[in-house]
Amino acid sequence: MAVYPHLKPFGAQGFRNTVTATKLLGIGANHAEILGALKKNLLNQGDHPTLAKVIQISPSKRMSFKSHMDAALIEAKSAAARGEVPVGAVVVSPSGDVMATAGNRTRELNDPTAHAEILAIRAACASLGQERLIGHDLYVTLEPCPMCAAAISNARIARLYYGAADPKSGGVAQGPRVFAHTQCHHVPEIYDGLSATASEELLRGFFAAKRDR
Numbered sequence: 001m002a003v004y005p006h007l008k009p010f011g012a013q014g015f016r017n018t019v020t021a022t023k024l025l026g027i028g029a030n031h032a033e034i035l036g037a038l039k040k041n042l043l044n045q046g047d048h049p050t051l052a053k054v055i056q057i058s059p060s061k062r063m064s065f066k067s068h069m070d071a072a073l074i075e076a077k078s079a080a081a082r083g084e085v086p087v088g089a090v091v092v093s094p095s096g097d098v099m100a101t102a103g104n105r106t107r108e109l110n111d112p113t114a115h116a117e118i119l120a121i122r123a124a125c126a127s128l129g130q131e132r133l134i135g136h137d138l139y140v141t142l143e144p145c146p147m148c149a150a151a152i153s154n155a156r157i158a159r160l161y162y163g164a165a166d167p168k169s170g171g172v173a174q175g176p177r178v179f180a181h182t183q184c185h186h187v188p189e190i191y192d193g194l195s196a197t198a199s200e201e202l203l204r205g206f207f208a209a210k211r212d213r
């Protein structure tokens, strides 16, 4: 589990609770269950930023959390079939509608910026006719790189759910840690480790097959 520098102001307790929430999401708990678990830990601790953040999630969202990581994994598999690095992303509206899905297309489009997250954000913005995705969630199978993390911040994505950690090129929990930077004006809620094993296996399989070629 990564330590997020931007959670430091919340103190160690805040970090532990974020870990708890992430783990509970990983096993399919809904936000009501997570809230219950956090409340138990925080009964005598008064106003707590992390808890407040979880409480702010809309009631409908709290009662019916649905992971869209499966759809992101399908996009990642399609990307692999096209010979692209298998990463997939899904943008979900505040009411839970899938606004866009995308997989990597850097090779196909001859475009180094055509990462799954960028393509999904672009498609969602285009269909809405707006430059921001306030209140929207982004699911992505791999930890976003610094470019995509910056795009996620600029798009004002509310919640980022990602699968596997990316020690080589990730920009969220390691490397530049874009969301922890003082120049980062919007930080989404971050939940990592969702379907991480499936995402890792896809990537491992893809690069192993490449080496054998």
Ligand SMILES: [Zn+2]
Pocket: 115, 117, 144, 145, 146, 147, 148, 149
């Ligand atoms: Zn990226």
